[in-house]
Each structure stands twice: as structure tokens, then as C-alpha cells.
Amino acid sequence: MIDDLPHLLARRAHLPAQGTTFYRGVHTRETAGEFALDVAGDTGVLSLYTDLSPEEETELAQACGEAAGLAGVYLKRRPPEARHAANTARDWLSPPDPVWGKARGEVTALENGVPFLIRPGADLSIGLFADARPARQWVRQHAPARVLNAFAYTCGFGLSAALGDSETVKNVDLSRKVLAWGQDNYALSGLHAPDDDFLYGDVFDWFRRLERRGDTFGLVILDPPSFARGRAGIWRAERDYGRLAALAAAVTAPGGRVLTLLNHAGVSPTSFDRMVRPGLEEAGRRGRVTESLGTGEDFPEATHLKAVVWALD
Template sequence: MKLPDLPALLARRAHLPGEGTTVYRAAHTTETGGVFALDLAGDAAVLSLYADLSREEETRLAAACGALPGVAGVYLKRRPPEARHLANVAREQLSPPDPVWGEARPEVVALEGGVPFLLRPGADLSTGLFSDARPLRAWVREHTPPGGRVLNTFAYTCGFGLNAALAGAGTVKNVDLSRKVLAWGQQNYALSGLAAPDDDFLYGDVFEWLARLARRGDRFELVVLDPPSFARGRGGVWRAEQDYARLSALAAGVTVPGGQLLAVTNHAGLTGAALERMVAAGLVKAGRRGRPTARLGAGADYPGATHLKAQVWTLD
């Protein structure tokens, strides 16, 4: 395997640390022939493999990543197409908890636009922040109505909710099916000196929570929808390409007139046009009208990326 010029790729991102961002993609798959991606989080590097390499090739690639300036340790993630099905049965094979090169960094605090986030490079396939969505979180920071109410669904470690709170939202509710990641989100709030009361971190199924919030009359100026492409839950199997209309209908039920939906998908096979059709169909089902007013995607450190699509909808 011929290695790309990693120092040259890193140099293209040299402006990011100066802008207060120390968690970002240093090499995207479009720059490595689809073989791997490299993410930096402070002084930890996360090497994601999308092709089968020999152990010798893995070792050589990890060492090349470790030779980059400022890297103390390199963690490995193996990401075969079937990873979503294997994650629970082959976790240590896909995501070894210890670094494959250099020093251990069980936890690091890295910055995104000056905002600190707690990351765990060896914990799982997901380390605590999806850096491709950095422009989306910046949009939330810039467009959250001061004193407004924000609902952040599929919150994960609450990056959208944290940015809304930092922007001066009066209320932010974060919803996720994992207590673990909600507690992680509360740690992120604490890093920015923000209060994180338990009743702002709602554990449970997002669909059930949307229906419950609608029944009790809770309404929001901004609702963030950032679901996985595929998931299994108590309500059955979620597939973004089939179920997004149902999700947007429920979200419309808790959005005030003039409010906004931020509809996000990272499903590589779902086009922006298909996402727009499903959101529109959901609004019709909910008896609402709306229009897309902005379209967003991954940051410049993901050159050529088409997997991440985001649309801002303003509802009448």
C-alpha cells in the first residue's frame, strides 16, 4: 500500500487550530483512495480503516500517523460495511480500547470553534463528536433565537444542544435513547460552565418523546433532527430512507409557527432531493406548511464528501 503525503494533507487544515478547532479530519477517504480516514482530537489520532489491510500494513500506517506533529497516540477503528451489525459482538476487534501506536489517551478535551468537548478515542467506533457536522453546529450557534426554546433529538453527546445553550437559548431539551451519552453530554455542558439539570436531558425513544411533548403542549422555535441511518429500538427498526417523513411529521407537531426544523441525515444513499421530499411529506401529514431555507453539508476538511445532508425548514 502506497501511503499518501499525510503532512501535506494536514497542512491543508493548518488554519483550523488557529480558529479554535482541535478536533477535525486530517485526511478524508477521498484523499486516500477510500482506504482510510484520519481524525485528530487534541493530541490523539483516530485511524479509521475502510479496507482490509494486513497487520503489517496497519502497523506501518499507524506509525505514519503517529509521526505527524503533535500526535501522542494513535487509535484504530476498523469500519467494514457490516460494522453496524458487528459493533456489539466484535467491539474490541473493530475498536481496540488501547492505542496501536504511542501513548494512551483514554479521554481528551478538544475544541470546536473554541467550545470544549470531552472525547474518548478508544471507547467505541464513535468517539464523542462527529466532526463532519461542525458547520451544522455552527449554524445552530448562529441562529438559535435568544431566549428561545430548542429541542435536540437523537442528541448523542449533545453538541447541538450545547451550542444552542451557548447562544443564549432559554430552554434546551436533549433527547436520546442512551443514558450514557446523555450523561456524557452533561459533562460537555460542565466544560463550558453551563448548568445541566437532569430534566433537560430526556432519556427514551425520540418518537415517544415527540408525541409526549406534543400532548402536553410543549413547543419549540428550533427542532434538530439528527437520526442514525439505521437503528433498532423498542418501536421496531428505523430506516432513514423509509421513516424520515414520519419523524418530520412528529417534529412539526412541536414546532411553533415561524419556527425551524434542522433535518439532518448521514445516509450516503439518501439524496438531498429525497430528504426534501420526505420532510415535505411529513409536514403535509402534520397539516403544516414549510419551505427549505438553507442547505448545509460537511466541512472543508471532508473534501468531496456527499454523505452528510442537512436542510433548514421554516414552518408557517
């Protein structure tokens, strides 16, 4: 597999020239599911889905770094139980220092010419998900005047809307840390980022609060985790997404749209439709699918991410 790295990376060599320096350099579909490599500027992030010895990890990281011409490579160990162990084994899953090469606490990388702040050693999630690039591009091209970005993380979708035609963008997340990171992303593009556009707190609570206020939006973006533990209990997308869709529909303006995303390989597009549609109907809204957005050319044959645009009556 290591011998194939130059060939695999060469397939993406045109992306930086097109203004994208953050992308999937090698996808799991190309490595029999053993590893993936994300490229962020001069830094790589190696995700391992198989057990290797420390020496083998370093050897693979070095091979990736040299093949891609990188300064350093960080390691993310992703066993099947990683989502459950993230809080108790964080430093083992995501070592803060590179496994090979030079350290980069922060990297500014481009996506379609837009700069984003990447922190390769910070956590399992490094600040942006490359597979959602087509969805962010769609938001930038189609965003209406008012947008609500739920589960905002570092506000990639909110920034995309703000760079488009949106006059008001509200980013909602349960973490103050990632919302502040989002404000940093806004600043990289020279955009004003007032605190009241970054709403801290439980997304479900904020949906109810906005509905009581009578606030509505021309586009609501839903990008929840597939699994999460919180004070309200355990969230499982396959069980709870319909309830989320109903809350989103309640704050979507007539004729508005909802962008629904789910990163879950075990959920088919048909099953995802069966989650979302009843939720919209529960809110008394009829929806039709207008677009199903892919994951981009650097994720060949990928089926894990569903990104579907619904137009509501």
C-alpha cells in the first residue's frame, strides 16, 4: 500500500492550484479501509483504522509525508469504539505532537479560496471536514438572507453563508471553544463576527427559543453528530433525527430550505429520507428533495455522508 502513495496523491495534485489546500489525500476506499490521509497545507493528518506497532505507525506517517511533500504528519487512531473513548483516551487517540516531522500548532489552509484555521493536534476533529466541501460550496452559492447553522462546530457552513448573500447568520453549538474558533475563521476572511451571531447552548433548546420568538430562516443547516452523550441523554441519529427535523421545520420560513447532513456509513440514503420526511410532516410541513450533494472527487465511491437539500412549502 505504501508503494501506491505517490500515485494516489497525484490524483489530487490539481486541487491546490484550484484554491483548495485542505483535502483528502488518500481515502480509506483506496487503502482497503486501513488508513486515510488528510492534507492541510504543509501538514498531514493520518487516520488509522487498524492496529499497528509504534514503529509501523511512524513508518507509514513518514511514507505519507514524503510522498505528499509535507513538513509533518499527525496521527489519529480511530478504532471502532473511538467515539465512546474520546473523553477517556484523548491523548492516545489524538496525540498532540506529530508522529513524524515538524510540529504545527495551527495551519491556515484553503477551501475553494476560503481560509480556514486547522489545528492538527488538537483533537480527533481538526477544525473542518473535507467531505462536506461540496455542501459548503452549495451554501455559499445559494444562501438566502437569513441562515441558521445548527451544530455549527467551527462555523464552516456559517462562514460560507456569510461569504454568499446572507445578511444574518446564526451559528449554534454547545461548545464555546469551537464557536470562538469559528469567529477566528470569520476573521481570516475579514468578516465581522459579533458575539450575538454565535449562540452557545443546546441546539434543541435554541430551536424552541427561536420558535417562541417567531424567528424564521430561509435556510436551516443540520449537521449533527451520529452519536453523542449529553445532559439530556444519548443522541443517536438513526433514532432522533426526525425530532430534529421537526424542530428545524418549525423555524424555516415558507418556501425556505433545510440542508440535512449525516455522517453515518450504516444509514442508506433511503433510510435517511425515512428519518427526515416524517419529522418535517410532524411539524406540519411538506418537503421535497431538490439536491443530494456528494463528497467531492477526493472521496472516491464514498457513501458515508448524506447531504440532502429539502425545499419546504
